[in-house]
Amino acid sequence: MDQRTILRLVAEVPEHEGFPLVDDLHARFDALAAAHPEQVTVTRIGTSRLGEPLHSYRIGSGSHAAVVVGGVHPNEPIGSWTALHLAETMVGDEATARALDTTWHIVPTIDPDGMRLNEAWFRDPFDRAWYARHFYRPAPDSQVEWTFPNSYRSVYFDQVLPETLAFMRLIDDTRPDLLVSLHNGEMGGVYYYLSEDLPDVIDTLHAVPASLGLPLDTGEPESPYLRELAPAVFAMDGIETAYDYLEGLGVDPGEHIHGASSAAWAMRHGALCMVAELPFWSHPDADDQTPTSESYADLLRRCADDLGASGAELQEILDDASPMLTIESPFLEGSRAFIPMIAGMTDTDRARADREPADRTATVAERFGCEDLVRCFRLRYGGMLLRALEAETTAGTAPAPLRRLRDRLAERYATWQADEATGAEPIPISKLVGVQFGAILACASHVAEGDDGRHGAGPTRASRPSLATSVPGGA
Incomplete structure (x- = not known):
C-alpha cells in the first residue's frame, strides 16, 4: 500500500x-x-x-x-x-x-x-x-x-x-x-x-x-x-x-x-x-525550535522547583487526610502512588540539570513542554486526590477536619485550573x-x-524490552 x-x-x-x-x-x-x-x-x-x-x-x-x-x-x-x-x-x-x-x-x-x-x-x-x-x-x-x-x-x-x-x-x-x-x-x-x-x-x-x-x-x-x-x-x-x-x-x-x-x-x-x-x-510552541534566553539547565531546575512545590502541597494534604480515610478507592490508590512519585521526578530533573552544559540554550518547544508538564501533573493528580476525598464526603463518612481539607484542596486546585496555557x-x-x-x-x-517468512519463527527481530513512556506509569 x-x-x-x-x-x-x-x-x-x-x-x-x-x-x-x-x-x-x-x-x-x-x-x-x-x-x-x-x-x-x-x-x-x-x-x-x-x-x-x-x-x-x-x-x-x-x-x-x-x-x-x-x-x-x-x-x-x-x-x-x-x-x-x-x-x-x-x-x-x-x-x-x-x-x-x-x-x-x-x-x-x-x-x-x-x-x-x-x-x-x-x-x-x-x-x-x-x-x-x-x-x-x-x-x-x-x-x-x-x-x-x-x-x-x-x-x-x-x-x-x-x-x-x-x-x-x-x-x-x-x-x-x-x-x-x-x-x-x-x-x-x-x-x-x-x-x-x-x-x-x-x-x-x-x-x-x-x-x-x-x-x-x-x-x-x-x-x-x-x-x-x-x-x-x-x-x-x-x-x-x-x-x-x-x-x-x-x-x-x-x-x-x-x-x-x-x-x-x-x-x-x-x-x-x-x-x-x-x-x-x-x-504553536510545541514544535517551535526558536532559542529562548534561558539555559536548558535553568529551565529544568525552575520547572523542577515548581513541580516539587505543587507535589509537596498535595503530599501534605494526603498525609493529613490519610488517618481519616476509610474508602480504599482507585483514586486513593493512584494518589498514594503518583504524589510521592512527583518528588522523585523533581530529584531526577535536578540531577540531570547539573550535567547539562551551561551554554546549552532551551528552545521554545522545550520550555513549553517542561512548563506544561508541571500544569499537567498538578491538574491530573490534584484532581485525583480531590476525587479520593470526595469519595468520603459523598458517602457521608468524612469528619469535619477531612471536609476542611477537601475545601482547602479545592481552593488551591482552582488556582491551578486558572493557570492554563494560553493559545491551546x-x-x-x-x-x-x-x-x-x-x-x-x-x-x-x-x-x-516485507514478508520473509518470519511470522511464527520466534524472536528474529530485536528482543529487548520496550519502553513506551518516560517512566512506567508516570506520563
Missing part, C-alpha cells in the same frame, strides 16, 4: 463528538460482529478485576497477524474510535484488507474498569479543566501496559494483573507480526515510538500528521534517555536503558521501574511494535484517529510488503 493511498484513507476518517462510553464501544463492536459473522470472530480472552469479560475481535484471514489493543491506559480513549474504525474498514473495504493481507485481533479496551472512571469527561473532552477534574489513571502497578513480567538487575516484577494476563495470552496465541498499543498524550504535538528504524514507515509517520495540519512534538521528550530515530520518532529501547540512565544519575531505578510493557512481551515473538502518541490540544486549541477527533489509523496502515503495509 503506497503512501498516497494511506493518506487518502486517513482523510476519510469521519468526525466524532466526544468519545464512546465503554458500554457503547462494546455494543458497536458486537453489532459489527453480528452483522458480519463470516468475517468477525469474537473470542473471550479474559476477565477484568471487577468481573467484566474481555473480548478480542478477529477480522480477516490474512497471512500476517496484528494485535491492536485499546484502553491500555484508561485515560487515553482516542484509540476507542481508532479500533472501531480499523475494524469497520477491514470488514467493509475489501481492497484495503486484501492489500494488507492481515488477520487482525482487536481489543476495544483492555481495562474497562479503569476507563469507566474517566467517562465523565468523554462527552466533552476538550475542556481541560473539566477533563483534569474528572481524570483517573491507575497506579503504576495497576496499569495493564506496565505490568508485564520484568527482571533486570535489582528489578523483578511478576504481579501480573488479570487484564495483563489476558493480553499476554493473546500475544502468545497469535505470535503477531505487528503489535499496536493505542495510547495518547494530552498537549502539544504528535510523536511516535517504533521498535525498528524503518525509513519507509517513518516517512509515512511524518506525512500523516502533516496532511492533517498537525504539528510534530519536537520539544522536551518524555524522557532524556530516549533515542531519536527521526524528528518526533523514538526507539523502543529497553527497560535496561532507563535503569542504567537513572543509576548513572545516582537515582534508585527500583523506585521508578517495575513491570515491563506489552511491546517487551510481543518482541519476544519478533513483532514490529508501534505507539502513536497524540494530544487532545495543540499549541482542541484538535478535531477525526484528525487524532486519522493519525493512529494511518500509522497502523503504514506499519501493516511494511509487514505485508
Whole structure:
C-alpha cells in the first residue's frame, strides 16, 4: 500500500463528538460482529478485576497477524474510535484488507474498569479543566501496559494483573507480526515510538500528521534517555536503558521501574511494535525550535522547583487526610502512588540539570513542554486526590477536619485550573484517529510488503524490552 493511498484513507476518517462510553464501544463492536459473522470472530480472552469479560475481535484471514489493543491506559480513549474504525474498514473495504493481507485481533479496551472512571469527561473532552477534574489513571502497578513480567538487575516484577494476563495470552496465541498499543498524550504535538528504524514507515509517520495540519512534538521528550530515530520518532529501547540512565544519575531505578510493557512481551515473538502518541490540544510552541534566553539547565531546575512545590502541597494534604480515610478507592490508590512519585521526578530533573552544559540554550518547544508538564501533573493528580476525598464526603463518612481539607484542596486546585496555557486549541477527533489509523496502515503495509517468512519463527527481530513512556506509569 503506497503512501498516497494511506493518506487518502486517513482523510476519510469521519468526525466524532466526544468519545464512546465503554458500554457503547462494546455494543458497536458486537453489532459489527453480528452483522458480519463470516468475517468477525469474537473470542473471550479474559476477565477484568471487577468481573467484566474481555473480548478480542478477529477480522480477516490474512497471512500476517496484528494485535491492536485499546484502553491500555484508561485515560487515553482516542484509540476507542481508532479500533472501531480499523475494524469497520477491514470488514467493509475489501481492497484495503486484501492489500494488507492481515488477520487482525482487536481489543476495544483492555481495562474497562479503569476507563469507566474517566467517562465523565468523554462527552466533552476538550475542556481541560473539566477533563483534569474528572481524570483517573491507575497506579503504576495497576496499569495493564506496565505490568508485564520484568527482571533486570535489582528489578523483578511478576504481579501480573488479570487484564495483563489476558493480553499476554493473546500475544502468545497469535505470535503477531505487528503489535499496536493505542495510547495518547494530552498537549502539544504528535510523536511516535517504533521498535525498528524503518525509513519507509517513518516517512509515512511524518506525512500523516502533516496532511492533517498537525504539528510534530519536537520539544522536551518524555524522557532524556530516549533515542531519536527521526524528528518526533523514538526507539523502543529497553527497560535496561532507563535503569542504567537513572543509576548513572545516582537515582534508585527500583523506585521508578517495575513491570515491563506489552511491546517487551510481543518482541519476544519478533513483532514490529508501534505507539502513536497524540494530544487532545495543540499549541504553536510545541514544535517551535526558536532559542529562548534561558539555559536548558535553568529551565529544568525552575520547572523542577515548581513541580516539587505543587507535589509537596498535595503530599501534605494526603498525609493529613490519610488517618481519616476509610474508602480504599482507585483514586486513593493512584494518589498514594503518583504524589510521592512527583518528588522523585523533581530529584531526577535536578540531577540531570547539573550535567547539562551551561551554554546549552532551551528552545521554545522545550520550555513549553517542561512548563506544561508541571500544569499537567498538578491538574491530573490534584484532581485525583480531590476525587479520593470526595469519595468520603459523598458517602457521608468524612469528619469535619477531612471536609476542611477537601475545601482547602479545592481552593488551591482552582488556582491551578486558572493557570492554563494560553493559545491551546482542541484538535478535531477525526484528525487524532486519522493519525493512529494511518500509522497502523503504514506499519501493516511494511509487514505485508516485507514478508520473509518470519511470522511464527520466534524472536528474529530485536528482543529487548520496550519502553513506551518516560517512566512506567508516570506520563
